Amino acid sequence: MARAPTSSDDPAGLVARERQGDNAQPLSITEISTLLKRTVEERFGYVRLRGELSGVKRAASGHLYCALKDEKAVLDGVMWRGSTNRLAFVPEDGLEVIATGKLTTYAGRSKYQIVIDSLEIAGEGALLALLEKTRARLEAEGLFARERKKPLPFLPKTIGVVTSPTGSVIRDILHRLADRFPSHVIVWPVLVQGQGAAEQVSAAIRVFSELDPNDAVPRPDLLIVARGGGSIEDLWGFNEETVVRAIAECTIPVISAVGHETDTTLADHAADRRAPTPSAAAEMAVPVRVDLEATLADFAARQRRAVHRPVEMGRERLEARVRRMPRMETLLQPQAQRLDELSERLRRGLTDRAGQGREQLAGIAARLSPTTLGRAQTDAQRRLDRVRLVPALVERPIREGRERLASLTRIASQLHPEKPLERGYAIVRDPSGKALTGKVQAAKEKALSLQFKDGALEVGVGSVPPPVKPTPVRKPPKKTTRNTAPPTQDDLFG
Known part of the structure; x- marks a missing residue:
């Protein structure tokens, strides 16, 4: 009869059991x-x-x-x-x-x-690939477009320089500016290489751009972003996007002078003008003062010549015309001859007229004898005796004058200023006796005098000035009866 297998004989059991002689414990996933x-x-x-x-x-x-x-x-x-x-x-x-x-x-x-x-x-090739990729992306945004470029000022009063304060770059720039045209320079010290260089450069550009013209620190008319030469790694901070955008967004014209002539950065593409060296940037920023002075002197000389030239040409034309004109003696010769003739005629005329006057005077003197004068006086006395004056000739002008005088007298009596007093009116006078015609004038006086038909009345507040002597009323003259019969007049010579 077969023996049932045990767990030690079956390695693929259903339940895990410890094996004899095995000290390896199962590990957890952790x-x-x-x-x-x-x-x-x-x-x-x-x-x-x-x-x-x-x-x-x-x-x-x-x-x-x-x-x-x-x-x-x-x-x-x-x-x-x-x-x-x-x-x-x-x-x-x-x-x-x-x-x-x-x-x-x-x-x-x-x-x-x-x-x-x-x-x-990984290597310069990869760095150049990154540079080209960044350049293409920023160019697609239009940061390098030509229409964005701003013209440089001809003669900036203040120049801002973003660079390292310890390198030879700033000394070269200041030296070139002093040689060409001394200007006010504001230096913003920054790192130009390594960690944080791009952030400092972009921050300096933005602060310059945001300056107000009325601030204590003058706002530059031109910016120069400069750095000396170096490898692509040394210049990489000027390829950073933050620097490129700061230059493109700057409201002040920017000259990029990064590296030497063969070095090119993205900052050069974004700047308004690229300079091959920092010294060249200074030469671009300002003109040569000596050349400007020479140019101004040349312009002044040309201006003087332009002003004097018409005068000289006019003088030449005048001299030419004077040479073509006849001499003064030639022009006056006919008139001088005529003057001599007229003088001779005048002398002869005066002599002849004096002779005629003497003859006439002799004839008149001959007629002025005492007998002739006595006879003329007797004739005049006789004519005077025959003359008699007619009274009507004298009375008529007197009568007409008297009528005109009476008419004027009537008109004067009607127009007399005190005539309305008879109808209840009054004349207002100031303390000096001057007649007042308006309320404003009367309100200014402290005392007034009211003249009526039968006299004057003083009115007012305070001290009353002495009464004004009223102007006497002129009475119209009485009409005189004229005699219709003309008056008789004795004979003035009877």
Whole structure:
């Protein structure tokens, strides 16, 4: 009869049982995950991985999540917020980088990943690829458009310079400005390389742009963003998007002088003018003072010549016309001859007229004898004796004058200023006796005199001035009866 099998003979039993001589206890999932995590971190505590970024995502907490991949494998990665703040560039999908950190496991998903301490672009080729990608994106936004470029001022009064205060760049700029045209320069010291350089440069540009012309610090008329030469890594801060946008949005014209002539950054594309060197930027900013003075002197000389030229030309034309004109003696010769003739005729005429006057005077003198004068007096006395004056000739003008006088007298009596007093009116006078015709004038006086037909009445408040002697009323003259018969007049010569 066969023996029933025991648990020791059946290794695939339904219930797990301890085997004799077996001291291995079963592990929990957490325990094995912890063991795996410790093993991986101890074995791969420091690694440098090269790969292409994919699925880059920055969480609200500031942590960065991404994946590193190559042609055959993918590895998840995480970068904590403290490390992301030290990044010198903005991670993007498709960028080939070198990640430095340690490998660890994530038990929640049974995955292993790398905790990244630092990210670097994998070589200059990858850096140039990132640069070209950023340039294309910003150009598509129109930040490099030609119509956005602002003209540079011809002679800026104040120039702002954004650069390092300790390098040779600022000395070269100040030296060139002093040689060409001394100007007021405001230097904003910034880092031009390394961590935080892009933020400082963009902040300086924005502060300059936001200055008010009435502030204590004058607002520059022109900005120069400058840095000396270097590798692409040294100049990378001027390729950052924050710097490019600050230059493009600046309301002040900007000259970019980053690196040497062969170096090109995105800041050069966004600036209003690119200078090959910082010294060249200073030469672009201001003209040469000596040349301006020479130009102004030349303009002044040209202006003087332009003013004097018409005068000189007029003088030449006048001299030419004077040469063509006849001489003064020639023009006056006929008139001089005529004057001599008229003078001779005048002399002869006066002589002849004097002779005629003497003859007439002699004839008149001959007629003025005493006998002739006596005879003329006798004839005049005889004519006077025959004359008699007619009374009507004298009385008529007297009568007409008397009638006119009576008419004027009647009119004067009607127009006399005191004539209305007989009809109940009164004349208002001031203390000086002047007649007042208005209420405003009367209100200004403290005392008034009212003249009536039969006398004057003083009215007023306070001291009363002495009464004004009324003007006597002129009575119309009495009509005289004229005699109709003309008066007789004796003969004046009888």
